[in-house]
Amino acid sequence: ISIDWEDVAYIRTGRVMSVLLDGGEVILGRLTTESGKLLVGGEPVEFPQVVGIASASPREFDLWTADISVGLNFRSGNVEQKDLNTKVSLKRRTVKNNTKMSYTGNYSESESEQLANNHTASLSHDYRISHKWFFRPIQAEYYRDPFQNREAEWTVGFGAGYQIFDSPKLDWTVSAGPGYQRTEYVDVVEGEDRTVSTGAFLIGTFYDQDITDNIELEVDYQVTLTEAKAGRAKHDFYVALDVDLTSRLDLRLAGTWKRIESPQPDSDGITPEKDDFTATLGLALEI
Template identity: 30%
Template sequence: MSVVIHSRRLYTALALSVSTLMSLPGAQAETSIRPPAQSHKDWLKLKSNELLRGEIKTLYDDKLEFDSDELDTVMIDWEDVKLLQSAGTVSIGFTDLSTRSGKLLVEDGRSYLDGVEFDPGQIMTIIAGEQSEANYWSAKISLGANIRSGNTDQIDYSARAKTTRRTTESRFNADYLGNYTKSDGTSTVNNHRVNSNFDWFISKQFYVRPVFAELYKDPFLNIDYKATLGAGLGYNIIDSKKTEWSISGGPAYTYTRFDQVETGAKPHDGSASVVLETVFDTELSGDVDFTTKYQLQYSSEDSGGYSHHAIASLSVDLTDIFDLDLSVVWDHTGNPQAGSNGIMPDKNDYQFIIGFGIDL
C-alpha cells in the first residue's frame, strides 16, 4: 500500500512541477515568438523556431538566399522555412509561369500576397523588389593554374565560366571551357569551347529551344574552329528540390575549318548534323553539388562523324561565394582529320581540372 501511495505522490509532484514550469514567463516563448506585423526589415523563421531579421534576396531551385543582420548571407532549404515576411515588395514567379509583385507573408503552410491568400505550392521563384534585369542574371567563374620553373618551364591554365539569365518564362545559358599549356616555350595544349542556348518554357517541364550554338577550337585535333548552329526541343525529366535532369536536342548545321590539311584535301567542310544533350544536377549534401553534362553530335565523316563532349563536376562550397571545383572531361571525335604532316590526331582527349570558383 505504501508503494502505491508514494507512487501517487510522486506522480502528483511531477505533474505539478511540469505545470509550474510551463506556466513560467518565457517557457513557451520559443513557439509563440513572431516578428512584428509592421517592420522595415524582412523576417525569416525556421521550423526549428530560429528567427532571423534581414533582407530577402532570392528563392531559386528551392534555395532561399537571406541576408541576415547577424549571420550575413545564409542559404536555407525552402522546406525548412516556417515563416517568411517581407517588409517591402517582392516579385514571385509561379509554376504556371506567371509573375506577380507585392508584400509577401508565408506562415505555417499558408501564403498571402498583399493580403490575398494563394497556394504556397505555386511559388517557383522569389526576387526582392520589382522585376528588374539585374535580378535575372547569375554567373560563376572557376580558374586553375600551375606554373613551374627550373629544369622545365611550364604553365598550365584552365578556366570555366557560366552565365545564366533565368525568368519564369525563359532561360539563357552561355558556357566557356578553356585549357592552355606551354612547356619550354612550346604550346602543347590549346583548346577552347563556347556553348550557348536559349529556352522558352511552354510548361514547367517542356521547353522550346529556338537556337543553340557551339564554337570549338583545338589545333592539336586539327580543328582551327568548328561552329554549330541549330534549334530543338527540351524536357525536364526531374525537377525536384535537390535534383534536376533534362534532355534536349534537335537538327543543326556544322561548319569545320581545319588547322592544316594534306595536299589536295579540303580545308573546310559543312554539313547537316543532329545534336543531343542531357544535363544532370543533384545536391549530394548542403555543401556539395554534382553535375554531369553529355552532348553528342552526328555530322558528316569529313566533319568528324560521331563526336561527344562529356563533363562531370563536383563543386564543394568553401564559403558563401568561393567553391572548390573538380572536373573530369572526355572529348571524343570518331573521325579526326590528318594534318599536313599526315599524322592522325587521337580520337580521345581526357582532362582532370582542379579550380577555385567564384559565384557572382
C-alpha cells in the first residue's frame, strides 16, 4: 500500500528504527507521532533535527533493496537477430550510509555477427554528514566496449555531494571529486600506448521523481574528465520511465547515451563514433 506523505495523520512503527540527528547523534526506538510531534522510544525529538531514518533491524536482508530489468528482442526469417538489455541495481541503506551497486549490459547479434557487446559495473558509498551534505569515500566503475575500442577501463575516485531535494516524491543529488582512470584499448595505431593511465575528475547527478502515483522518472548522468589520450571526456546518461503494473513489477521505457569526446583510432586508422544510443522497453522487478 502506498500512501502520500501529506495524507498521513499518525505514525507508529512496528519495529525499532535508527534515527540520525543533526550533529551526528544516532538514537534508537520505535517511532510515534502525537499532535504533530515526533517521539522516538517515547522521547520527543524536533522534526528539523532529523537527518535520516532507517531500519535498525539486525537482519542484513532488511537493509537491502534490488531492482532488476530485462529487455529481449528476437527476430527470425529474412533477418536473424537477437538483442538483450539488462540492468541490475542493488542498494544498502542505513541511517548514515548509502551503498549502491549496479550492472548494465547490452548485447546484440545479427546473422551470427556481433553488433553490440558492452558492460558497465559501478559501485559508490556515501556517508551522510548533515541534512544536505554527504561524503563519498569511494566511487568505482568498470567499463568494457570493444566497439568503442575499450577492452577494459577502470575508474576510481572519491568526493562529496549535495542533496538538492529530499522529499517523498523527489530525490535529487549532485556530486563531484577527483579520481584515477586506467584504459586498455583493443587495438591502437603503431607507436601509441595500448594502456593509458591518467588522473580524472568525476561530476555526476541523480534525479528520481514520482510524476504520478503510478509513474516514476529516473535520470542518472555522469561525466568523467581526463587527458585527451584517454578520451578527454566520457559522458554516461541514463533515463528511465517506470509505469506500475503491480506493486513490484513495472513496465520500463529506458534510454542510454554514451559519448567519448576523443575516441582512440585502431591500427587501421579507423576512429569509433563518439556517440552510442540505446533505447529499450522491458520489465523491471523491485525487491
